[in-house]
Structures are given as C-alpha cells and as structure tokens.
Amino acid sequence: MDVGITLPGFGHDIIAFAQHAEGVGLESLWHGDHLIPLNPFLDSTLVLATAAAVTSRIKLGFGVMVVALRPPAWTAKQVATLQHLSGDRVLLGVGSGGDAHGEAAWRAVDVPFAQRGKRTDAVLDVLPGLVRGTPVGLHGAQVVLSPGATMPPLLVGGGGAAALRRAARYGDHWYPAFVPRAAIAAGVARLTELADEFGRPRPGVTVGxxxxxxxxxxxxxxxxxxxxxxxxxSEEAAREVIVTGSPARAAERFAALVEAGADRIVAMPFTEDRFRQAELVAAATVAV
Structure with missing residues (x-):
C-alpha cells in the first residue's frame, strides 16, 4: 500500500512541508485544483512545480485537476512540462468538478457548468496523445505539442456512477474521497464490471x-x-470516514480500506499541526 498526503492549500510553508513529507518517507504529495473555491487555494500546477523543484523522490499528485475548466492543449502542455521538471513523478488526478464550490469558476472561464461531464470526457479523449507529443485533431487541425512527455498515471476522481464509468474507460486508478469502506468495496465490484465492458484491466484504487x-x-x-x-x-458518513487516534489505530483503518480494494491512501490532514501529522501518517504506514 502506498500512502500520500495533501499539501497546505496556501502559505509559505508549502516548500518546507513538501521536503518534510519526502523526508519521513511518504509516497506522494497532493494538491487540489480550485479557481474560485470556498477557501483560499493556490494554483495546483504552480504548487506542484514548486514541490518538484525542492524534492527528488516523492510523487506529485493533482487531487484533482478540473480539466473541463481549461483548454485541453494548455492542460497537456502543463502536464508535460511538470513531467519534465519532476522526472516523471506526476500522478494526474482529474475530475469534472462538483456542486460544492458553485458555478462562479465556470462562469469566469465561460464554460457551462451543466456541460462539465461531457467536456471532461472530451478532454480525456485527446489528453494522452497531446501529452506524448503525437498528432491530435483539435478544432479541425492537427496539433503536436513539443516536447512530448510520458503520460502520467491517470486517476479519475469522484464517487458516483459517472465517475466510475469514466475511471473504467480512461483511468489507471479510481480516486474517491470521504467514502465509507463499504462504498469502496461496492465501487471496486462495479469498476470491475465496467472495465470488462471497455475491454480494459480494472483500474487501481486511490482513496482520499x-x-x-x-x-x-x-x-x-x-x-x-x-x-x-x-x-x-452526511454527518453520519463524515464521522465514519474520519481517521483519528494513534498511528496504530490509523494503520488498522488503512488496512481495512486496503482489504476493501484500495491500493493507495491519500491522507488529508485537517488540523494545524501538518508537519506532525505527516510524521504520524508515516508511522501509520510503517505499522500497516
């Protein structure tokens, strides 16, 4: 099992935290992607590029990039650039965007909120070719980005039926967050069925x-x-999925998620002592 941790949404300690997380042995760093969020949040691509510059081993994950907010060619250019800067350490989480942040970001970039799912699929149809630098048809013309890069593992965020289908069709991993163990097990079973329909291997599972x-x-x-x-x-579900207690207790909770089908855990600390949380999460990883 791999265990990663989320970076702070903003602040001057992002560099120090990235280095600390790598130093305690965590597998990956993750940053969300919000244009107009509920809380202050720095740009995901710039934050991960900064983390890439000050680390050497730890993987760098988008958790998750809302690709429908961006032109696909620019998205591919940024992903390919980050692959070059990081030495192929990118984990490309993608999502269609949810209701929690409202429609302000979508209006700001003149993208209809109601079309976010369709536009996400359209981006994923062309993104791997664009990242690799192979010819891709866009708006009636062949586009070739240079330099091409290794297409990073693609993780599809979300816990609903549409996300599962998208993960089975495009993804290397399904990436739900804040979901109970039973929902992971049920999702894995459905993901297996859908992957068979698409003639693809069942994607792995990363859980936030x-x-x-x-x-x-x-x-x-x-x-x-x-x-x-x-x-x-729901409040009941929230209290069920929050992981608290000792590293040994967290290890038990992580192991239960692995038993349900998870391959990777992304820890999302919500207290101010983030550096200490990274140490405790790393200790839980060792105890699994």
Missing part, C-alpha cells in the same frame, strides 16, 4: 481520507465534520 492523528480536540473534529457536510457528505 480525512485524518487528524494524535491528541485532537473534539471541537476540531466537529469543525471538520461540518466542513464535510458542506460538501454534501
């Missing part, structure tokens, strides 16, 4: 998990539950 290890005040957990309910998660 909200964590706060060690001695955490109940009020901090309550605030996190409230934040998750704002994203459409």
């Amino acid at each position: 998990v909200s964590v706060a290890l060690g001695d955490v005040p109940a009020a901090a957990i309550d605030r996190r539950v409230k934040g998750m309910t704002d994203y459409g998660v």
Whole structure:
C-alpha cells in the first residue's frame, strides 16, 4: 500500500512541508485544483512545480485537476512540462468538478457548468496523445505539442456512477474521497464490471481520507465534520470516514480500506499541526 498526503492549500510553508513529507518517507504529495473555491487555494500546477523543484523522490499528485475548466492543449502542455521538471513523478488526478464550490469558476472561464461531464470526457479523449507529443485533431487541425512527455498515471476522481464509468474507460486508478469502506468495496465490484465492458484491466484504487492523528480536540473534529457536510457528505458518513487516534489505530483503518480494494491512501490532514501529522501518517504506514 502506498500512502500520500495533501499539501497546505496556501502559505509559505508549502516548500518546507513538501521536503518534510519526502523526508519521513511518504509516497506522494497532493494538491487540489480550485479557481474560485470556498477557501483560499493556490494554483495546483504552480504548487506542484514548486514541490518538484525542492524534492527528488516523492510523487506529485493533482487531487484533482478540473480539466473541463481549461483548454485541453494548455492542460497537456502543463502536464508535460511538470513531467519534465519532476522526472516523471506526476500522478494526474482529474475530475469534472462538483456542486460544492458553485458555478462562479465556470462562469469566469465561460464554460457551462451543466456541460462539465461531457467536456471532461472530451478532454480525456485527446489528453494522452497531446501529452506524448503525437498528432491530435483539435478544432479541425492537427496539433503536436513539443516536447512530448510520458503520460502520467491517470486517476479519475469522484464517487458516483459517472465517475466510475469514466475511471473504467480512461483511468489507471479510481480516486474517491470521504467514502465509507463499504462504498469502496461496492465501487471496486462495479469498476470491475465496467472495465470488462471497455475491454480494459480494472483500474487501481486511490482513496482520499480525512485524518487528524494524535491528541485532537473534539471541537476540531466537529469543525471538520461540518466542513464535510458542506460538501454534501452526511454527518453520519463524515464521522465514519474520519481517521483519528494513534498511528496504530490509523494503520488498522488503512488496512481495512486496503482489504476493501484500495491500493493507495491519500491522507488529508485537517488540523494545524501538518508537519506532525505527516510524521504520524508515516508511522501509520510503517505499522500497516
């Protein structure tokens, strides 16, 4: 099992945190992708490029890039550039964008919110060829980007039926977050069926998990539950999926997700002691 951790959404300690996460042995770093979010958030491509420049081993994940907000050629150019800068360490999480952040970002770039799923699929149809630098038809012309790069592993975010179908059709991994163990197991079973329909191997599974290890005040957990309910998660489900307690207890929770079908865990710390959280998550990884 691989275990990664999310970077802070913003702040001057992103560089130090990236180096710290690599130093404690975590597999990957992840950053979300929001144009007009509920909370302040730096640009994902620039943050990951910065992390690439100050690390040498740890993988760099988009969790997840909302590709429908961008022209596909620019998306491919950025991904290929990051592959070159990082030495092929990119994990390309993609998603269609959800309801939680509203339609402001979509209006800002003149993309209809209702068409986000269709546009996401259209980008994924051409993205691998564009990244690799092979000829791709766009708007009636052949486009070749140079220099081409290795197409990174593609992870498809989301927990619904459309996301599962998209993951089976395009993805190397399915990437749900904040979902119970039973939903992972059910999703893996459905993913297997869909992959068979598309004649592809069943994608792997990366699971995003909200964590706060060690001695955490109940009020901090309550605030996190409230934040998750704002994203459409029920309070009962939010309390079920949050991972708290000792590294040994977290290891048990991670192992249960692996048993359900997960190959990678992405820890999403929600307390202020992020550097300590990285250490505790790394300790949990060793204990699995």
